[in-house]
Structure formats: C-alpha cells, structure tokens
Amino acid sequence: MESVVTQPAFAADKVSLFKVITAKDEIVIGISEGDLAQMEGNAGGIAKALVAKGSMSVWRYAVHKSASGDLEQAPLHKIGLIASDSLRVEPYATPLKVLPIDESKR
Template sequence: MPISIDRRGFARILFAGVLLSAVDPTLAAAQGTKLFTFVSETGSIVAALTKEDAALEADAGAIGKALRERGSLTVWRYAVRKAKDGELEQAPLAKISIQAQGTLRVEPYRTPLRVVPME
C-alpha cells in the first residue's frame, strides 16, 4: 500500500528535518556551563559562576541575592573567540570579581555559539 502525504504533512517532515540538521551536538553537550549577564550602570559582562558557586546557577535571582549578601562574587568572564576548527565560541577569558555595589541586575545569557566549559 503506497504512503500518501499531504502538503501539511510534507511541510512538517521538512521542518523537522531542518531542525534536526541545525542542532549541533557539541552545543548541547557544552550547555552544562550556564552563562549570565551582569549589568551595571556603565556596561555589562558575560560570565559563568565558579565551581564553588555552582549551586546558584539554577536561578539569576539566587545569584543576585548571594551577590548582595556577600558583597562580591568571583566569576569567570566569557568572551567570543575563534576555535581551532574556525567556528566562533564563547570561552573563559579571566577570573574576575563582581562587586554588589553598582550591579543593577543579573540575567541569564543565551548564545547560539558553542560554550567552552571552565577547566
């Protein structure tokens, strides 16, 4: 018995194929490192928490609360770089301290780029 697919069915199959081909397995594997934007009056930085503060990563509100309570947090600043394979990626740049004074908000940061985990 031949299989018949109407236009909507064909469009759904085509769309699913495009989605599956667009998913990069390295991107999904590296998403264990969660990035956040720390916004101040003068600018913003993209950073990830250190391993010591990994429990806070679930929520930007928890990070903001810990920052207020402690007065500062040590984080890994992330920046875009070109990987050896030629693709762009978000990679750790330097370990820095974020001060509570002057920090306006903490936001989750989403990137289409591969995220290099901290070592």
C-alpha cells in the same frame, strides 16, 4: 504579541552563562553547575548571593574563534564582582558553543 523566554546556555559540563549589567557596562559570566546550585540555580540566586557576600569571583566569558574557525563562548579570565545598587543579572542565551571552565587557568 510573542513572548520570548531565554534560557542560559549550557556547555558539556553544565556552565551557565549570565549577563551582568551595571550603569557603566555589561559583561557575560559563566558559572559552573555546582556553584550555581548553591545560588538557587538562577539569576535571582546569583544576585542574592552577591548582595549577601558583597563580592564574588566568577569567570568572564567572551566570544573567540576556535582553531577550526568557529566562533565559541570561552572563559577569558576570573574576575571579581562587587555588589551595587545598579546591578542586574539575567540569563544569557547564545547560539555558540560554550566551553567549560578550566580551573587550572586561575
């Protein structure tokens, strides 16, 4: 039996991707290296921070096509997460290029 360990995908400026799963749906979020360091640097730390704060703002990521036609993970827009008992946060691995967060698009 093989064991597969997934690591979050990283962009050039160290954006980590995570999948947030609720009873209704799942989304992919990106968190910058600096913000992630304040949350223990892992999915468990994100979950703890969310429960402690009750809510938090993060960047939602989605697959889009670049100008050259390649698929890549790109920040879509900033969203708010609300703590919930049915919430799970886990690392999200992708073979695609992960674009950095552009804070000017808030």
